[in-house]
Amino acid sequence: MVETLVRKLSRYVELSREEEETIRSLPSHVQDYGKGENLVREGTSPTESALLMAGMAFRYRDLANGTRQIMALHIPGDFVDLHSFVLQPMDHSVAALVPARVARVPHERLAWVLGRHPRLARALMWDLALDAATYREWMVGLGRRDAYERIAHLLCELYYRMRMVGLLRGQSFELPLSQPELGDAMGLSAVHVNRSLQALRSDGLVVTEKLRVTIPDIKKLSAAAGFDPAYLRLISKPGD
Amino acid sequence: MVETLVRKLSRYVELSREEEETIRSLPSHVQDYGKGENLVREGTSPTESALLMAGMAFRYRDLANGTRQIMALHIPGDFVDLHSFVLQPMDHSVAALVPARVARVPHERLAWVLGRHPRLARALMWDLALDAATYREWMVGLGRRDAYERIAHLLCELYYRMRMVGLLRGQSFELPLSQPELGDAMGLSAVHVNRSLQALRSDGLVVTEKLRVTIPDIKKLSAAAGFDPAYLRLISKPGD
DNA sequence: CGTCATATTGACTTTAGTCAATAGAAGTGG
DNA sequence: CCACTTCTATTGACTAAAGTCAATATGACG
Numbered sequence: 001m002v003e004t005l006v007r008k009l010s011r012y013v014e015l016s017r018e019e020e021e022t023i024r025s026l027p028s029h030v031q032d033y034g035k036g037e038n039l040v041r042e043g044t045s046p047t048e049s050a051l052l053m054a055g056m057a058f059r060y061r062d063l064a065n066g067t068r069q070i071m072a073l074h075i076p077g078d079f080v081d082l083h084s085f086v087l088q089p090m091d092h093s094v095a096a097l098v099p100a101r102v103a104r105v106p107h108e109r110l111a112w113v114l115g116r117h118p119r120l121a122r123a124l125m126w127d128l129a130l131d132a133a134t135y136r137e138w139m140v141g142l143g144r145r146d147a148y149e150r151i152a153h154l155l156c157e158l159y160y161r162m163r164m165v166g167l168l169r170g171q172s173f174e175l176p177l178s179q180p181e182l183g184d185a186m187g188l189s190a191v192h193v194n195r196s197l198q199a200l201r202s203d204g205l206v207v208t209e210k211l212r213v214t215i216p217d218i219k220k221l222s223a224a225a226g227f228d229p230a231y232l233r234l235i236s237k238p239g240d
Numbered sequence: 241m242v243e244t245l246v247r248k249l250s251r252y253v254e255l256s257r258e259e260e261e262t263i264r265s266l267p268s269h270v271q272d273y274g275k276g277e278n279l280v281r282e283g284t285s286p287t288e289s290a291l292l293m294a295g296m297a298f299r300y301r302d303l304a305n306g307t308r309q310i311m312a313l314h315i316p317g318d319f320v321d322l323h324s325f326v327l328q329p330m331d332h333s334v335a336a337l338v339p340a341r342v343a344r345v346p347h348e349r350l351a352w353v354l355g356r357h358p359r360l361a362r363a364l365m366w367d368l369a370l371d372a373a374t375y376r377e378w379m380v381g382l383g384r385r386d387a388y389e390r391i392a393h394l395l396c397e398l399y400y401r402m403r404m405v406g407l408l409r410g411q412s413f414e415l416p417l418s419q420p421e422l423g424d425a426m427g428l429s430a431v432h433v434n435r436s437l438q439a440l441r442s443d444g445l446v447v448t449e450k451l452r453v454t455i456p457d458i459k460k461l462s463a464a465a466g467f468d469p470a471y472l473r474l475i476s477k478p479g480d
Numbered sequence: 481c482g483t484c485a486t487a488t489t490g491a492c493t494t495t496a497g498t499c500a501a502t503a504g505a506a507g508t509g510g
Numbered sequence: 511c512c513a514c515t516t517c518t519a520t521t522g523a524c525t526a527a528a529g530t531c532a533a534t535a536t537g538a539c540g
Binding site: 012042043059061063064065067068069071083085086087089091092111114115118121122124125126128129130131132133135136137138139140142143144145184186187226228230231233234 | 299372
């Protein structure tokens with residue numbers, strides 16, 4: 001059930017049998033969501049944290065001026081609002097990008113784990129820190145990369161994250177983001193996303209068919225994106 | 241000594257005498273840095289985490305294309321690289337903005353605290369999550385706010401953070417950032433920062449003299465910035 | 481079959497960046 | 511304390527990246 005959490009945290013530390021058991025025995029409410037539904041809503045103060053088991057989700061904030069900023073994309077294994085355990089109320093929402101399944105773990109149970117299993121506490125800190133590292137990388141893109149590099153960089157990131165959780169098929173993966181949504185994630189207009197994607201395609205770096213993206217040569221794309229191998233090490237398994 | 245950490249964590253939970261004592265008895269190397277010196281360097285794997293006791297610091301990354309992105313500003317009480325406890329190597333550097341004093345706590349000691357004091361473990365998670373919330377807010381600015389709002393928003397944020405640690409004097413505080421540095425933080429060119437600042441000044445929202453900024457009317461500035469009261473609650477003390 | 485979201489294109493506007501030059505302030509070595 | 515860099519702020523003129531508006535096309539879906 002929460003097996004996906006075991007796998008995620010195992011990327012950080014080798015878990016003992018007891019620790020694995022602790023995670024497996026976490027009570028959790030499993031819940032399904034349709035595309036576009038909110039898993040967590042801005043302004044609320046959850047008493048449980050949601051672990052994404054299947055599907056994809058995105059973290060976003062709607063602004064007063066009518067725009068939206070998507071701040072993260074989440075794939076199975078991600079603890080979508082672990083921070084709500086310590087920081088409330090939610091300053092943003094999280095919604096399903098495609099039909100998604102979520103397991104919710106009560107905060108009080110997390111607190112219990114913290115007291116009982118320091119190594120798991122540390123693994124949860126790692127998970128928080130990993131999200132933060134991804135935010136930083138996105139900040140760099142939003143602040144200092146042009147549209148072309150920015151999109152290329154996102155595709156590199158997703159390529160490796162998808163591979164990590166076994167969702168890469170050959171050189172391609174599902175990317176259920178429309179161009180307007182891509183724009184909201186990258187701080188661009190939909191039109192400009194369209195044009196930048198065309199440039200990437202005509203440079204042979206990316207092939208798209210519907211919602212599937214193929215990266216013929218990840219090395220080339222990484223070079224074009226200024227994708228940092230150090231960042232790759234962070235988001236990947238240590239020995240990978 | 242590490243009194244400043246006690247104060248910071250107290251914003252999250254009421255600490256017991258024993259917990260306070262635990263923090264106070266943390267061994268720490270105190271070290272001073274001159275303006276511009278790196279407190280932590282990209283690519284290294286620190287064995288201690290640095291707590292900023294005095295001065296200011298900024299978190300940044302130099303890109304291959306010659307640009308730089310500043311990802312955070314830190315003021316006394318901030319644990320500048322707590323994440324290096326769980327995530328290594330450093331994917332960015334942290335440098336002193338002005339002469340700064342730092343206290344370093346060995347990671348092994350943090351691990352010890354984690355095992356012994358679950359509530360402190362939780363407080364450290366809060367600190368990580370708070371940094372992440374600030375990253376998210378900056379992402380929103382970089383992606384969806386124009387130069388004028390973006391700078392206004394930063395000034396609002398600093399206004400309240402400075403107040404929090406007692407560094408606000410009347411309506412003004414020290415902002416030891418040059419315009420080029422401001423640009424690196426906000427994803428703008430120095431020239432454009434200059435012009436946006438002029439606009440803020442001529443609108444009467446901001447007064448600058450050397451490195452000191454005065455905010456005559458924080459309400460007005462907040463409105464201009466689209467500064468979210470919810471964000472304020474996060475970065476402020478609960479009952480404030 | 482009609483509707484709605486998405487993708488694409490062209491024409492035009494706006495924001496922000498670049499390049500250069502000027503000027504003042506700060507810091508440094510002698 | 512002076513001469514000299516060097517950093518910083520400011521301005522003008524020009525360029526470039528990205529946004530806006532509008533139209534068309536395409537495709538999924540009920």
